Amino acid sequence: MGKKVTVVGAGFYGSTTAQRLAEYDVFDTVVLTDIIEGRPAGLALDLNQSRAIEGFETKVVGVTTGPDGAGYEAIAGSDVVVVTAGVPRKPGMSRMDLLGVNAKIVRGVAESVARQAPDAVIVVVSNPLDEMTALTQLASGFPHHRVLGQAGVLDTARFTNFVAEELGVPVRSVKTLTLGSHGDTMVPVPSQCTVDGRPLTEVLPAGKIEEIVVRTRNGGAEVVGLLKTGSAFYAPSAAAARMARAVVEDSGEVWPVCAWVDGEYGISGVYLGVLAELGRSGVRRVVETPLTDGELASLKEAAEAVRAKQADVATM
């Protein structure tokens, strides 16, 4: 059977993700859904009309879904489902301010996905990310390895961009890493960051690294503040689309993602940002990376912070 990916939510994040997935030209079908009548169909029509120019054959199908799960038949057989449904932040809001409203939306989506695409891998992006990933696993009943969240690919890309700009070097010569949560307890890992293979700590003074770390942690809010309405979507959609592609191609690529941690780093029973090997089964395995004592302590702190909040979503 052909490769099929679904993107739930056809707002800024979802529509850009659908575009990236279609332009990869590795899927037979990209299904784009939303509750807004006509929007996904209109976007699909528009995207399909770009095929002759961009040179891809992937067919985009737009479907309006109902709150009771109507329309979800169209996602049957999806290899991957990217969940972007929900409300984004406004200036001054934290991701946690979205918890109540997005929990209701994401729970309904997860239940419908489980009914119609029971073998899919779900990539969650709706915020607050760590909590929505945990909720999606609970509501879908999927094994943990088939539900993961997108945060670290984006946070790391932001970190890399800032370092490259600071040093005036190509982004490809910079490697950075962030772990932990997608929020205040994000854990940047300077000890694993390099520029042309040299440790970041030898290339930039500690104060400058700290400045970049703070800017990375607030990377989403900086964009929200400038846009005034809506939040970032170009870099976020690039991140989610890459993850979906890694799963479908069974690539074995190692990315920082929000994955279920079960003993790694001495942490258990929580969704947390860690390095993971991605493949057809979702998260093939969590990859442990060497951390300094301080970084490990921060990761454990992040795990405890998100554990408490993830427990709350069970009843939402």
Ligand SMILES: NC(=O)c1ccc[n+]([C@@H]2O[C@H](COP(=O)([O-])OP(=O)(O)OC[C@H]3O[C@@H](n4cnc5c(N)ncnc54)[C@H](O)[C@@H]3O)[C@@H](O)[C@H]2O)c1
């Ligand atoms: N994980 C990350 O790194 C990251 C980055 C950026 C944004 N986000 C989050 O992604 C989400 C989407 O952001 P956006 O910019 O696309 O927002 P948006 O408002 O442009 O789009 C959200 C879409 O979801 C739709 N929707 C609402 N309920 C739905 C349902 N039950 N089923 C299907 N669709 C539904 C809305 O109609 C809307 O079109 C937000 O929660 C945002 O905070 C996450």
